Amino acid sequence: MTTEERAAGTEEFDLGRLLAERGAERYELHARYLNHQLPRMLHTIGFDKVYERAEGAYFWDADGNDYLDMLAGFGVMALGRHHPVVRKALHDVLDAQLADLTRFDCQPLPGLLAERLLAHSPHLDRVFFGNSGTEAVETALKFARYATGRPRILYCDHAFHGLTTGSLSVNGEDGFRDGFAPLLPDTAVPLGDLDALARELKKNDVAALIVEPIQGKGVHEAPPGYLRAAQELLRAHKALLIVDEVQTGLGRTGDFYAYQHEEGVEPDLVCVAKALSGGYVPVGATLGKEWIFKKVYSSMDRVLVHSASFGSNAQAMAAGLAVLSVLENGEIVANARATGELLKSRLAALVDKYELLSDVRGRGLMIGIEFGRPKSLKLRGRWTMLQAARKGLFAQMVVVPLLQRHRILTQVSGDHLEVIKLIPPLVIGEREVDRFVEAFTEVMNDAHSGGGLMWDFGKTLVKQAVANR
Incomplete structure (x- = not known):
C-alpha cells in the first residue's frame, strides 16, 4: 500500500493476502502479543x-x-x-443488511431462536441471549439471587462453570480460583450427596444449586435420581435449580439436554452456549421460568437492568437457528x-x-x-x-x-x-x-x-x- 493510498483509505482490505504474508508468524505473534505461555506449552508437548x-x-x-x-x-x-447449513445462514444474514443492534427495536431473529430453543424445554418460558457460556452462567446466578432475595450459591466439587468472577465463584478447581478472591458467597457440595445439600439448604440463605449433569472436568455423571431429588429439596426450601448445559446440551449426550435423561427434572434456569452457533459466532443463552424473568424485569425502569451490547446480534441468532434446524431435521x-x-x-x-x-x-x-x-x-x-x-x-x-x-x-x-x-x-x-x-x-x-x-x-x-x- 502506498502512502497516498493509505491516506485516502482507497485500498481494499485483503484478508487472504494478509494471511498469506503473515500467517507463518502465528506462534511468534501469539508469544509477543497474547498469552506467552500458550505457545511455550504447545512447543513443549509437540502440539505446535x-x-x-x-x-x-x-x-x-x-x-x-x-x-x-x-x-x-x-x-x-x-x-x-464449516457446516454448510450454518455457513449459508451467515452469508444470508450478512446479505440481508438488517438494521441490527439498534438497541431500541425488536428484531425478529432473537424471538424466533428463543421460540425454537424453548420448544425443547417446554417447562421454561423465556430466554436471555449473551455471548458465551460464562455469561449464561453469570445471568443465571444474578437472576437466581435477585428472584429469591438470597445471596448464596451452591455448586459441586470439581465443577466448571466459567472463569468470569461470578462463574469463578462456583468453580470447583482451586487452580482457577487462586488469587482472584474475594468471590461471591458460595459453598461446594459433593456431586450426588443429598445429605450435604440438605444441610446447606437448612440455613435458609441459599438462592440456588448450579450443577452440570455430567461434569466436564473428569467426566463424572450425576448419580441416577440425584437431579430429581435435588430439585425436590431445593423447591422445599424455596431455592432454585440451575442446570449448566453449556457443554452437555444440544445433543452432546444423545438427548437434546443431558438433564432430560432423568425423568421429571425441570430446572428453573438452564445455561447453553458452545454448540449453539456451530462454532462460528460467540453466543450464550439462559433459559428460565417466566416468574423469574418478570421479577428481574419488574418495570420499565428495569428494562436494561441486565443486558449485553452484542447479545442477540443477527449473526449469532441466524447461526443458532441454523444449528437447531440441523439438530431437529437430521439424525x-x-x-x-x-x-x-x-x-x-x-x-x-x-x-x-x-x-x-x-x-x-x-x-x-x-x-x-x-x-x-x-x-x-x-x-x-x-x-x-x-x-x-x-x-x-x-x-x-x-x-x-x-x-x-x-x-x-x-x-x-x-x-x-x-x-x-x-x-x-x-x-x-x-x-x-x-x-x-x-x-x-x-x-x-x-x-x-x-x-x-x-x-x-x-x-x-x-x-x-x-x-x-
Whole structure:
C-alpha cells in the first residue's frame, strides 16, 4: 500500500493476502502479543502444529495430512467445522443488511431462536441471549439471587462453570480460583450427596444449586435420581435449580439436554452456549421460568437492568437457528447416542486388557478415559515417578502420541487429572471410532511394553513439572 493510498483509505482490505504474508508468524505473534505461555506449552508437548484448513471432524496441514478432531474446540464445533447449513445462514444474514443492534427495536431473529430453543424445554418460558457460556452462567446466578432475595450459591466439587468472577465463584478447581478472591458467597457440595445439600439448604440463605449433569472436568455423571431429588429439596426450601448445559446440551449426550435423561427434572434456569452457533459466532443463552424473568424485569425502569451490547446480534441468532434446524431435521442427536455407545463399549472392552487403564465412562459423545495405578512392579515404579512430579502427566503422555503418531487431537480432562476427555463433533461415525480405538490401542501397547517413546517423553514432562514448581 502506498502512502497516498493509505491516506485516502482507497485500498481494499485483503484478508487472504494478509494471511498469506503473515500467517507463518502465528506462534511468534501469539508469544509477543497474547498469552506467552500458550505457545511455550504447545512447543513443549509437540502440539505446535500448523493447520491450514478444516472441515467436518478433520483438520489438514500444509502437506495434506489429515488430523481427526476428538476435541471439537472444547465442544463448540458440535456439527463439525464449516457446516454448510450454518455457513449459508451467515452469508444470508450478512446479505440481508438488517438494521441490527439498534438497541431500541425488536428484531425478529432473537424471538424466533428463543421460540425454537424453548420448544425443547417446554417447562421454561423465556430466554436471555449473551455471548458465551460464562455469561449464561453469570445471568443465571444474578437472576437466581435477585428472584429469591438470597445471596448464596451452591455448586459441586470439581465443577466448571466459567472463569468470569461470578462463574469463578462456583468453580470447583482451586487452580482457577487462586488469587482472584474475594468471590461471591458460595459453598461446594459433593456431586450426588443429598445429605450435604440438605444441610446447606437448612440455613435458609441459599438462592440456588448450579450443577452440570455430567461434569466436564473428569467426566463424572450425576448419580441416577440425584437431579430429581435435588430439585425436590431445593423447591422445599424455596431455592432454585440451575442446570449448566453449556457443554452437555444440544445433543452432546444423545438427548437434546443431558438433564432430560432423568425423568421429571425441570430446572428453573438452564445455561447453553458452545454448540449453539456451530462454532462460528460467540453466543450464550439462559433459559428460565417466566416468574423469574418478570421479577428481574419488574418495570420499565428495569428494562436494561441486565443486558449485553452484542447479545442477540443477527449473526449469532441466524447461526443458532441454523444449528437447531440441523439438530431437529437430521439424525445428529441419534448419531451421538449410537456412535457414543459404540465408542464407549469398544474402549470399555480394553479396561481388562491394560492395567494402566482404570475406567471408561460418559454418555453419548462425551466420554472420559481414566488411567490408574498399575499392579506390575515395573510399571508401578514409573507411574509413581510421574505422580510424584505432577498428577496428570500420564494422561498427557497418552495425548501427545495420539497427536504426534496418529494425528488425533484430544485433551486431558482437567488440571492434575489422569483422565482424557473425548468430545468430538457429533457427526463422527464408525470410521472415526475405528481410527481412534486402533490408535489408542497402539498407544496403550507402547505404554505397557516397558520401554518406548512414551516413557522417554514422560521424563521430559517430569523435568518440566519440577522446573515449574
